[in-house]
Amino acid sequence: MAAAEPMKTLHWTLEGLSDAQKLAVEELRRSLHDAGALEDGFFGEDATLARFLVARGFSVNKSHEMYVRSMRWRKEYGANDILESFDFEEKDEVMRIFPHFHHKLDRSGHPIFFQQLGCKDFGEVLKLTTVERLVQYHVQIWEGVVATKFPAASKVAGREIFTVTAVVDVKDAKITDFFRYKELRTLIKQMTLIDQDNYPEHMGSLFLINTPLPFRAVWKVVKGWMDRRTQEKITVLGASFEKELFEVCPPESVPEVFGGTCTCSNLGGCTFSNAGPWLDASMRPEHIEGEAYGLYPSDRAISRQFVYTKSGRDFSVDEEGHPHGVSDWGEALVDDEGDIFVDAMEYNGVENHPRIRS
Secondary structure (H helix, E strand, C coil), X not given: CCCCCCCCCCCCCCCCCCHHHHHHHHHHXXXXXXXXXXXXXXXXXXXXXXXXXXXXXXXXXXXHHHHHHHHHHHHHHCHHHHHHHCCCCCHHHHHHHCCEEEEEECCXXXXXXXXXXXXXXXXXXXXXXXXXXXXXXXXXXXXXXXXXXXXXXXXXXCXXXXXXXXXXXXXXXXXXXXXXXXXXXXXXXXXXXXXXXXXXXXXXXXXXXXXXXXXXXXXXXXHCCCCHHHHHCEEECCCCCHHHHHHHCCHHHXXXXXXXXXXXXXXXXXXXXXXXXXXXXXXXXXXXXXXXXXXXXXXXXXXXXXXXXXXXXXXXXXXXXXXXXXXXXXEEEEECCCCEECCCCCCCCCCCCHHHHC
16 A cells, blocks of 8 residues: 555545545554554544644654644643633633634535734733633633534534634734734744644634735744644735635625625624524534533523623613624523523623523
8 A cells, every 4th residue: 555645635524535544544543542542532533633644744653743742732731621621701801802703614614713803902912811811712712613613514514524714804903013012922823833733634724814014024923833734724815805715705604894794683793693503402512412511502492592791781682682782792592491501612601691580
């Protein structure tokens, strides 16, 4: 059997692996098993092993080393239980400065992550939190995607989905912040390295849109922290980005603020809608039951209602039933007994509003 060649395409599937590449997956499995390093469950599945192989050009030895280091990091960092153990209570305030959210699927069925960078000075973020907590929050987001977004997207696609398409709007971003704040450079570098080393091949493609000319100086530095395959996944676009973006993401899946047509007007706006198949209880992963992680409602009858993501505020809607102050709202799944269940990744730490529970 010929040696497995490195993956030449950025978007790949398990079904599309060559015979030699599939053999490499089995070789890696045996290698890890014989060393007592193969994890059970998700981390022992073919898709996981294939991701590590793709990241290391299908070198079984290099993939073995990468896998072992990553599993060690997960235990030491606490990634395995970070959904329950970490409460990013400052999320609402950070969201107002740098909005970021998952929203629907691209044309190939991958969840889409959107982020706006040009809202405020990064110094405002440092008044609210620390680099360490931002990195923990970043890891928590990935764990939530693996636990909820990928399983739901896979059920819709009828095949294994394990990558995200990301869209980052750099319009009005304060480029000088990158050179002004050492903390920002540290944050970007740490997140980049964590993603490459521990969440390989989870990012399928990244579109940087509305990039100004000065951004090239930042990009030159950031690229140096990335391996070649990660660099190849990133498309840097200026103000005329729609054609390239819409080839991957249909306009109806893209919020208006990012140039698309979606408004999620019935859900209080795209930013807090958490729109996607993961809201459907029937898309619940088999390994997550009932109220595990607070990510899914119980099997009791549910309805979607809007609730404030912070307690101590009046519950009110306008004449059309839309919430006042969208940034303070999140969609909750409310069951017939008045209990509120909210996606822990989107609305971490939500409190039941007394007016909803009555």
